[in-house]
Amino acid sequence: MVGEASMGESAQNETSLLSTLPKELPLEFFTEITSGFSKDRILRTSAFGTFYTGILQNGLVVCVKKLAENLQIPAGRQFDNEATNLLVAQHENIVKLLGFCRQITKKVVEHNARFILVDKDECVLCYEHVPRGSLRDYLSDDKMVPKIADFGLSRFFNHEQSRLYTINVAGLKGYMAPEYLFRGEISWQCDIYSLGVLIIEITTREKNCCDEKDKSGREYISSVRRTWTDEHITIKYMSLDADRLQQVKACIDIGFKCVDVNQKNRPSIVEIVDRLHGKRAG
Structure with a gap:
């Protein structure tokens, strides 16, 4: 959340x-x-x-x-x-x-x-x-x-x-998971989605405009995915050494996994923490 x-x-x-x-x-x-x-x-x-x-x-x-x-x-x-x-x-x-x-x-x-x-x-x-x-x-x-x-x-x-449903969909624009926004489905994966948007926003410093028509932030996510290539990351963070650059790339990658449209593909919070600590999935 x-x-x-x-x-x-x-x-x-x-x-x-x-x-x-x-x-x-x-x-x-x-x-x-x-x-x-x-x-x-x-x-x-x-x-x-x-x-x-x-x-x-x-x-x-x-x-x-x-x-x-x-x-x-x-x-x-x-x-x-x-x-x-x-x-x-x-x-x-x-x-x-x-x-x-x-x-x-x-x-x-x-x-x-x-x-x-x-x-x-x-x-x-x-x-x-x-x-x-x-x-x-x-x-x-x-x-x-x-x-x-x-x-x-x-x-x-x-x-x-494991999940519940609501007809009273309300939340912060740009951070709501698609399944919650369109079906009223609430589960722990919804929070993972919101966390992913935050990770992307903090790491890239690209502001999520939170447009009324883009309540899940899909346009924002697509824009970041197109722009933030390895080359772009290197240019934006020229002052960082190779290890720090790899950390930035890992954070962006984690963010993209969290905002997968299919909630079953989103990582658990344990997997996210492990990745942030440099551990690879087995």
């Missing part, structure tokens, strides 16, 4: 104050700090849910994510256990999870021309607020600290579920 850019020391101070919050909070708390999950508080939406600005009584700002209803969240203590595990994940490049909520509410729905009362899972995650927005805007700004959002979110899904 595309990450965020951190503001630095002020965000860290805010997070330290937020650490005094209880970890498991009632739904009413999140309803109150988001003004009833108001449309005016929406930051963005994704296939996994909607992000809202939450404002605490002391004025501090948090990011509240209400998970989409179509996600198959594990029942009982499993959700709580997974959320608790993610709460202890502390890393400067991970947007910190501050708290969570899972609450069963009643909802009236129409079924076979009748209105019935059903149980509805309300799942909410509370993150530190990252005010500088998308990492895309800061790819060339070396004073910013990149942060991965929604780290570990896949752990909340049914463990037997």
Whole structure:
């Protein structure tokens, strides 16, 4: 997934104050700090849910994510256990999870021309607020600290579920995998695709224009593939020695493998890390 850019020391101070919050909070708390999950508080939406600005009584700002209803969240203590595990994940490049909520509410729905009362899972995650927005805007700004959002979110899904589908396709233009964009199919390969676009963009320093008609970045990828030949890489990075040039070529190659239209051909994150460390596939 595309990450965020951190503001630095002020965000860290805010997070330290937020650490005094209880970890498991009632739904009413999140309803109150988001003004009833108001449309005016929406930051963005994704296939996994909607992000809202939450404002605490002391004025501090948090990011509240209400998970989409179509996600198959594990029942009982499993959700709580997974959320608790993610709460202890502390890393400067991970947007910190501050708290969570899972609450069963009643909802009236129409079924076979009748209105019935059903149980509805309300799942909410509370993150530190990252005010500088998308990492895309800061790819060339070396004073910013990149942060991965929604780290570990896949752990909340049914463990037997390798993919799910949504009719609410939403995401960052230029980074969405074709199978997600056109079929609403969500799987770990979608994140690999987005990562591949980022690797290509960072390595080549060619900006992804994110055109409305090119939400998967295919035109951008094709342009880079045509232009960034071995000769072009050598010219662009004339100051690098042979080993460093090989590293640049390897990164671009990894990026192209990640954005394969056929998701089955995309490498796993383990394979990507091995390649970045100079290991060859067996």
